[in-house]
Amino acid sequence: MKLLSLGMICVLLGGCASQEVSIRSEPAENPAAQNAAAAASAAAFAAAAQTSAASPTSTASAAAPDEEPAPPVTAADAPSMHTYDPWERLNRFTYRFNARFDERIFLPAANLYRRVPSALRSGVHNFFGNLSEVDRVINYTLQGRFKFGVRSFGRLVINSTLGIAGLIDVAKKLKLPGAPTSLSATLATWGMHPGPYLVVPLLGPSTLREGLGFLGDYGTSYAINVADLYRGDVSWGLGTVNAVDKRANVDFRYYASGSPFEYEDVRFLYMRKTLIEDEGLKPKHRKRGEKSPDRRNEAEEPAGK
C-alpha cells in the first residue's frame, strides 16, 4: 500500500502530463465580501493611525531611569542584498520539488478544503491555533516576554473552556488576539543568528535556526502530548488536516510570478522578513552609555568564504 502511494506521488510529481488543455475549478470569489473587508480594514487602519498620532509613544515600553532608548536601525545597518545560501543547489532542488508537490497535491487538497463551510474551517483553524498556544507560553517565558506569555496563557485557558476545546476564538473577541512566536524567536532572543537559508521539503522557505526551532517546537508538543493528539492513532490524520488548513490560509502560488527569478526573490524577501523580525526581538532600551547593539549582517556570507 505504501509502495502504491509512493508510486502515485511519483507519477503525480513527474510532470509528464501532456494534455493540451486542463480546466480546474477554483474556489468562487466573493468580491462583495472582500471589498467590505478591505473597507473595514482601511477604516481600522485610519483609526489606529489617528490614535498613534495622538499618543506616539503609546506602544513603547517604559524605560528605567538609568536607561535610554536603543539607537534606531540606520541605513548603514541594513544587510547587504546578498543572501548566504551555501546549500543553494539542494535548496533549489527542494524548491522545485515543493512547487510540484504543491501544484499537484497540496494546493488541490487545500482548494477542496476551501469548499468546506467557513464556520467549520474556522473551527479547525482555531483548534490548531489553540494547540500552538502551549508552545507560545513556553517560548514567551523563555524569551522573558512575560506580557505576551500571560496573553497566550490567557488565550489558552479561555479558548479551551469558553471556546469549546479551542474551536471558537473567544479570546480574540475579548481583545486578546493571538501573538505568534516560536522556538526560533526564542533562539534569536538568546542571540542566535538565523544561519543559512534553508528550503525545507514540503514546508518551504526557512533558515537553519527556524528548521531547528520547528523540530524543537514539535518535540515539545510531542512530549507534552495534549489529549494524546500527538502520539495517538489520530496524530497522522490531525497532522494532515493541520497542514492542509495552514496551506489554505496562505495566499501564495508557486511560479504565479511566471519568473525564472522566483527562487532568488522569495529567498531575498524571506531573509529580510526574518532579519526585521529579529530586530523586533532586540532590547528597545539600553543602559546609558552602553555600546550600540551588534547589528552584524546575519544574511551575509561569512568573511573568508
Next chain:
Amino acid sequence: MISRMPPRLARWGLAAMLLSAIPAQAGETASQAISPPPAPGPPAGLADSAGLRATVFGTPPQDIAPMPSRVPLTEIDIACPWKRTVPAVFWFDRKLRVWFSAQDKPAPLAIVISGTGNDGNTAKLSILRGALYGAGYHVLTMPSPTFPGFIVAASSTGVAGDLMQDGRDLYAAMQRIVAHLPRKVRITDIDVLGYSLGGANAAVVKSIDAAEGKLKIHRAVMINPPVSLFASVGRLDKLFAVSIGSDDHAVERLYRRLYAQLANLYRASDRTQVNGDFLLGAAAASLKTDAEFSAAIALSFRSDLINMFFAGDLYAGTGVVVDPKNPPKVGDSLEEVERTLRSKSFSEYFTRVFAPYYLQHRPNSTAASLIADNRLDIIGDALRHDTDYYAQTNSNDLILDRREFAWLKNTLGSRIAVYDHGGHLGNIGERQQVADMLDMLGGRWTGGAK
C-alpha cells in the same frame, strides 16, 4: 507601457525590497548603433501629486462599485502550438494560464487583458471580473503579452512589446481558448478590454479581428491606454533616474533606507510578526511625498521589466545578460543575472534586445519605424471611424503627455471618458468608471467628459 500598480501597498514594500544593488560592473554602455527612443515631456507625464498618490494607493475600497457576492472561477492551462521551444529555466511556464468565470445562461463574453508584465489574475482584474460578471458577462482574464508566462507559452517570437506582433499572439490565444471552453458555455457576443498596455493590446486585437473575423469581436474598451509605448517607457526611465537616481548605487541606497525604515517601524510597533497588515501600515507611513510616490511607481515598472528583458534576451540571442551559446540550466543560480538586469532600463531593452531582433526580422525597418509601429496611430483610422472602440483615461495619467492626451481625445471623440482624477489606474473599479465601462460595452454610452 505599462503596469499594474501593486494592488495593495504591502506589495509595494515587497517590490521595493526586491530591487537589489546595481553591480559594480554595470558600467557597460548601450549599443550606440541604435538611438534610444525619445522621451518627451516631464518624467511623470500629466500626473500631479494627487495622480501620483492615486496611482500608488489605487481606488479606496469604499469607492468601489457594488460587487456580486459570488463569482465562479476556473483556471485554464492551455498549450499553444505556435510557441517557441521552451528554455530550460522556464520549465514551469509551458502552458498559458488564464481564468474564466462562466454564467449559467447564454451571455456575452468579456475578455480582459492585464497591464505590462502582469498575469491574468491580478487584483485589478479581480475587480473588473467582479463588475463584469455582476453585469451578466462571461469573463475571461488574460495575462499581458509581456508577462513571462505568456512570452514563454504563447509568444511566437519571445521578444515582447511589439503592439502588432503581441496582438497577433493574443488573438491566436483567444481563439484557442474560446474553442476549448466547456460546451455548456453559450456565448452571444464577444467584447475585449484591457487596462494600461492591455488597453492598447485590446484595441489592436479588435482591429486584427476586423480583418480576419474569426472571433467577431464587437466592442473594445481601453482603460488608461498608452499612446506611444516607447515614449511612455522612456518617461518612466526618466522618472526612475529622477526619483531614485542613475548612479550605480542609487537602488542600494534606496533599499538600505527602506530596510532601516521598516525595521524601526517594526521595532516600535510591538508586533510579533512581519505580515501583510504591518507592511500595509509601513508603506502608508513611509509614502508621503511626491518623490516617494514617484520612486514607488518607478520601482514597480522597473521590476516588471526584469522578466521581459531576460526572456527577450534569451529568445533573441542578443547576449546582453544571457550567453546564447551557454544559456542557464534548471538549478543554476540566477542571482547575478537578476542583479545586472535591475540596472537595465526600458531604453536599453529597446536598443539592445527589441530593436536588434525586429530589425533583423523585418526587412526595411529602422529604429524610428519600430518606434512609430508602437504607437496607437497604427490603428488610428479604426479608432477614429469605428464606433465600437472606446477609451477611459484620466487627465492626470502619468503615462501620457499633453500631446498624447490630446491625440486620444481627438481620435476617440465622444467615445472617450476623461476623469479628472485617478492618475494611472488609480480609479479602476470606482463606481463611475465601472458604470461608464459597462455603458460602453453595452453600446449605451452617450459620451461626455466627466
